Each structure stands twice: as structure tokens, then as C-alpha cells.
Amino acid sequence: MGLPSSQHLGAGSISHSNLLPASTSQGDVDMSNVELPAAAPIVIHNPKEPEYTRKKVADFLHSHTAYELIPESGKVVVLDMDLPVRQAFHALCEQGIASAPLWDGEASTITGVISASDFIAILTRLRSSVSASGNPMSEAEMDAHTIRGLREEAAVDGREAKELVYVKPDDDLAKVVGTLSSAKCSMAPILSHDPGGLEVPDVLHLATLSAVLACLMRHFRASLASLPLLAQPLSSLPLGTWSPDAGVSSLPVVDDSRCLLDMYARSDITALARNSAYNRLQWEDVTLNSGPEGTLHAGLGPGSRHTRVHVCSKEDTLRTVVERLAIPGVRRLVVIHPDTRRVEGCVSLSDVAAYLFL
Template sequence: MENGLSAASTPPLPGKAAGGEPAPVATPPAATALQRHTCYDLLPVSYKVIVFDTSLPVKKALAALLQHGVQSAPLWDSVRMRFAGMLTVTDFINLIRHYYSNTSYDNALEEIEQLQISGLREIQQKMGLLRPRNIAIHPMQTLYEASKLLLKDHLHRLPLVDRVGNQETIVSVVTQYKILKYLAANAPGVTKLNTQLRDLGIGTFTNLATATAQTPLIEVLNIFIDRKISAVPIIDDKGFVLDVYEKYDVLMLAREGAFYDLEMPVCEALVKRAPDFEGIHTCTLSDTLGHVLETIRRMPVHRFIVVQDNMLQGVVSLSDLLAYLIEH
């Protein structure tokens, strides 16, 4: 051969196959499992979908969320006959902050009695807080596609909308938790199950958003929006975890009629929490990925508070876990 070298005697470059082509990259087991199944496959045989018309008063919508124990619902525009986005706890928090900054208590009470969901969305648009587009996915797209969209747009939930021509049908909602629960129960090929969290490189452990029991509620609501997080650990002056205030807890203020007393300490707001609160899910850095997934398989989880001897160390979110699983 030319230069005295045979093709077999020249090792391929790193990341290259012997023929000079890029070596194929193995697809992570979790990503493979999600690519093989559609969002429709995740739906139970029997289920209900709560959908709000945009003409519904906000007060009635909030009451319905509480009644059904859910944090969000798809919206339907009956004028345009199409999907119109999602109503979430974040929308309610934005409304509270708007009234807190721009009107009196009496005026706020009067306005919210009349305010429709469409009006709430107009307020958010003026505040620059409304998403520029309504994000949804077709139920026959894969769970992998849904996962990537959830992570890219920093969403906790994603509506499934079937489109045939100009006709749209809201089918259901897929969430990060549902996808992770599916993986925990149905993807035995997931690797590194025995790897400790400290070695996975996931989670937030610096610049943590926290509050104390005496922090005014309005400051916690501002943290939710400014930091784009769904829960704030409540700690004492030594850093020990006392509780967690979640976005969903804000809905309880509506039920109690206390959603304008925003100077109350967060410990007082926690007293109004729903009696069926699922509790705080904690873990340590020595817990394994398998242990965390088994917890998700057995019970509803929204995040893990990482502690050491009950002292706050960090937070591992569901998006942290989902992103890791589809990439490793």
C-alpha cells in the first residue's frame, strides 16, 4: 500500500468508524423507550379532562381547580373554536402580583368577581408574562418528542391536542411526572441505577432560593416568578429545612379568601394548606438514581429536597431527572 501502510494497520480517529465515517452514538435506554411510545400510549383506559372556556370567570375556574385537586387546565376559545393555552397556578400568582402593585384591596375584590380568563390573559400580556404561542403536541407524537419540548420550553405539563384540518380536540395533558413514572415502571434498561446522586451531576446546589417562616408571602410569590421555580424551601436560621411552600399552596389562599393579605408570613399561609398535602420528598446525595425513580414510581413527586442531617443542600427537580435520563 502507499506509504507502506495498510488500511487495517491505521486505527480510526476517536469518534470515527474504520471507514472514516462518524461512529454511531448509542441512544440512551430511556430515550429509546420514549421514542417507541406515543403520548397516547401514556393515557389510561379511563380518564377525565378538565377544560375551561376562556369566557369562564377566573373565580369559578380557581374553584374548579381546587375541587378536582389539579394545578392546571387546558383552555378552549369557543369563539375561534380552538385550543387557547393553559390556565395554571402561575397565572393566578401573576394576577395577585398585578393587583398587589396596581390597585386597592376593595377594587381588587370587585374586579376579580367579574374577571374572565380571557381578561386575565390580557392582563398578563400587558405585563409581558404571556407566552407568545400556545404550546401543545399531537397525541401520536412520541414521548421523547414530548420530553424534549417540555425541557426546551421549561414546562411542567404539555397539552395533547389532536388537529384534523381546522378542527382541534383537546385530548389530555402529559406531565414530566407521568413520563418519569412511566420510565421508572417500564424502562428496565435505564443505566446507572446504582449511581449516587452526588456522581450524576444533576440538581441545583448553589444560589438556592429559600425563605424563612417569617418571610412575607409576597416575597415568596416574587421568587416563584423571578426564579421560574415551583417551590421554595422554608429554612430556619441554621439552614435546617422546616417546610416547602409550593405554587399549588397559593390556590388555598383563594379558598380561604386570603389571597390579598400578602404581607402575612409564609408560616401563616402554610396553615391554610390542603389537608391532603403529600408531604416533602427529601433525599441525600448518597441516595441512588434507582431509589429516586422507585419513589417516583410509588407516589406523586414534584421535586426532591436534598438534605444532610435535615440541613438544606440542594434541590433535584423532575426536569433535572428527565434531562439526565434521555441523555445518558
């Protein structure tokens, strides 16, 4: 029996509460106005840095497995290969994700992953079928194109779909990181069995670099001083992109003074599903400011209800950078001047993974 078009396995997510110190009684003595000196951070000075920290991180990666990335409860979205592209587009948008594993009911297995890059290629291909008069593509016309059909058409044109990249629960985290990095993937499904075998594979969860970072920080939570490299400011490390670069997956949106307004990433293509903005396919007439989000001025600060852009400064420590990138869904930090908000660079998950893990 095949999986449904959009399947949700479990519900909810793991949350970790902050540990608060237990209150103590001092009798009638009022301690409320007593100022205690801040404890100085304990930093291990090792002349062999960054090799010392990298060795500790490597030992951690080789001694922990992908099984530890699977939460006690969670949600996994799987899309059917025979789902119309329009519905798949809306499913990703509604779930707030940029990619999902694909279920092939004919082969009874997970056959691949569809990502934001695939949708960009699909929209580019469908655009050629829109008449020169600029008439929008109807929902019926969109529904005639399924994920399977478009992948088969691409194969006929010599553009074979990428092989499925996946990991298994017993794979150590070093292999998980190596698999994601070598395939240049943002995520890989954790499968219970190899696809194409006698056992039908279950999608247990999705492995990501941010999940590996979060696992690392949980493990060393009580002993972060044993990773002294994390105490170094970003400005002292060979990390991040500090000049215009080709092939990037996102671009900061700035004003005339180069102050940060927003971020537009490749994964934001799924936002076109809102109000069916994709069916026009007349991109020359659509600007970032007139897109389905309605405004560029999304929340930038930590108090914003819907924070789209996550930032740091050059003086923030590597620990701060790692902790922010360990948040699910955060794939990059824009480096800004703390006073002017002028954009200075960008640090991505892949940057940190290459520096700490590889």
C-alpha cells in the same frame, strides 16, 4: 357547542398493584424462622456509562408514543376563557392542580394553558386596583375579571400570551420530552387534532415529565439491571441544585438549624383560593405560617396522610429518585441528611429529564 367551564372527562385513575410471590407448601416443615440470604442486585458494569444507559433510554423514547401516557380512565380539567378569575382560581384549588388547558368558545378550540405563574401575574395586576387603604377586593369585583379579559388587557400592554404548547398521540416520547423542555413547561395537553383546523380538538390527557418517567420504569420493571446508571448513588452524579439559585420554582422552608420544615412552590399560589385569602392582596401582612394552609408543619414522611414534601438523601440511588419523581404531582425532591434532616440540595423533574433524556 362549547365545552363547559370546568369539564371532567372520565373518572378515576390507573393503579398498579404490587406483585406478591405465590406461597408454597412445605408439608409439616416450619419455614417461618428460616432466614434466607438477600439476593445481591445484578449490576451490569459497563465502562461506557452513563452513555450506555442513556442510549437504552433514548431507544425507548423513540419507540414509544404519547398515546402510552393516556390512562385507561382518567380526569382532565378544562377551563373556559370566559370564566371569572375567582372561579378559575377555586376550580384549580379544588382539583388539586396548578394548571389547566383553556377552551375558547368563540373559536371552538383549545387556545392555551393557564398556570400558577399566570395567576401570580394576575394577582399582581389586580393588586394595583386595590385602594391604598387596604380594603379587600369583593367577590363581585373579582368576578368582573375573566381570564379572557385579563389576557386581552395584558396583550394591550405588550405582554402577549404564550403560544399553546401541545403534543399529539402519535408523537414519540422523545418529541414529548423535547417539547416540554424547550418550552419550559411542566405539562402539555395531548390533543386529538391540531387547534384551528376543521376538526375540534379533544383534550385526551396531559403529558408531563413525571408520566414519561413512570412509563419508562414500567417498561424496564423486569429488566432494571439493563439500566446500570440507575444503581448509582445521587452523590456520584452531576445532578440537582446544591447552592442557592435564581429563577427556581420552589424554596425549602427551614428552621434556624436549616432543618426541613416544609416546601413552598410557585404552584402553592392556588392555595390562596382557600378562604378567599387572595382578595386581600396585602402580601406584606401575610406570612407563610399565616397562610391558608394554617401551618407549615405538613407531613414530611411516607406515612403522612397528606405529604407535601418529598425527600431523598445523597446516598439514595438514581432509581429511587426516578421512582419518587414518577409519582403524579411530585415535581422535586428535597435532598436532606437522613439523620438531621438538614437541607443539602434539591433534585427536580427537569434536572432528571435533562440528565437522562436530553
